[in-house]
Amino acid sequence: MKPIEQQRIFEEWLRLHSGLLFKVVRAYAFNSHDQDDLFQEITTQLWHSVPGYRGDSAITTWVYRVALYCAIGWSKKEHRHRENHQSIIADDRLLLQKSSAANPQLEWLYEQIAQFDEIDRSLTLLLLDGFSYREIGDTMGISQNYVGVKLNRIKKRLTEQCTKEDKHGI
């Protein structure tokens, strides 16, 4: 694939699916520097993944998979990333948070997701974004039944937590 074509596809994916990337970044990284770092990692992986996309799955599924895989790996070696952080991004901030978009209920939901382990976080994001059990299973490489069991637990935990913490106004 020619670099120009790769660039065009990458930019299109970024334009269409940046919202999806923001969700993954926010679920796995909890301060602005880490979010920048993770976003940078994900976009780099996404750029490299462009020639490998054969159209067997929806672009959303592909982008989600690349982003989740990268985020899981990143959160495992978070400390190393933090050490390298200064030299990598210098003074170029990549993500600019919009203050108008602050929503305490959404903040709470992200906080709850952050408490799950890496795999459950991925499952929750896919669930909330409306992927079917089959699609989640295919994306993660696990059986549909297992997805069902895991997601039932996640749903139960989230709703219980939500009921407990009604002080957040949910």
Place this chain on the structure above:
Amino acid sequence: MEFEDLQVIWNSQHDEPLYGVNEEGLHNTLRNKSKQFRRVIFWQHLQTFCGCTIAITAIAGLLLLNAFGVLGNIGSSRALYGWELAALLVALICWLQFGLSVYLGNRQQKNREKHDTTSLRDDLDKEINRTKYQINTREQIMLGFVPPYLGSTLFIITVFGISGISYWAIVPVVIVMITALIVESRCQRRFVNQEITPRLRELETLREKLTTAPCPESNSPDGNDIQ
């Protein structure tokens, strides 16, 4: 409070994106990362192939000079004895074997990595495979580096011989070569223990999390598709 209510909260972020992207910064970062990656790979390949080319050219050159009878006419040098000729041939084979094994190993690994992956687990398997390949390669480095070190030692011994340098001078050369091989091997082992093996463990833990069988007391899936 039902899960559907949480879904509504989640969907509210679609109305207005939470972040904006600094596109210029992102493009700069991507360009720099790609450049760094290409540079590292390029230098690694260049070092290996330059080393092989220099050694093979030097050995082959010496053999050719001897074959055309030029060697005996340069300065105080003399023609090669039979055992020196044999040593140079062994050295040539050692270096050719090393260059070829590095080249074929890299090509095989590249081919293995070419296979498409369709799921996160495939990606993890691929990464685990790649990490294991790195560990295997580095753990066998002592054996893998024996041919080029042996080839170089034989070449130096031959050059010393035809230059009239005392054979006693070979002793420090051999000691340096053996020490260098041991140091190289230890460095690689430390790198494997401190960097690569922990990464392999992390990857395997993640994979285990994906494949852990559900507990018997769990609820069965309520259904099917949520869409």
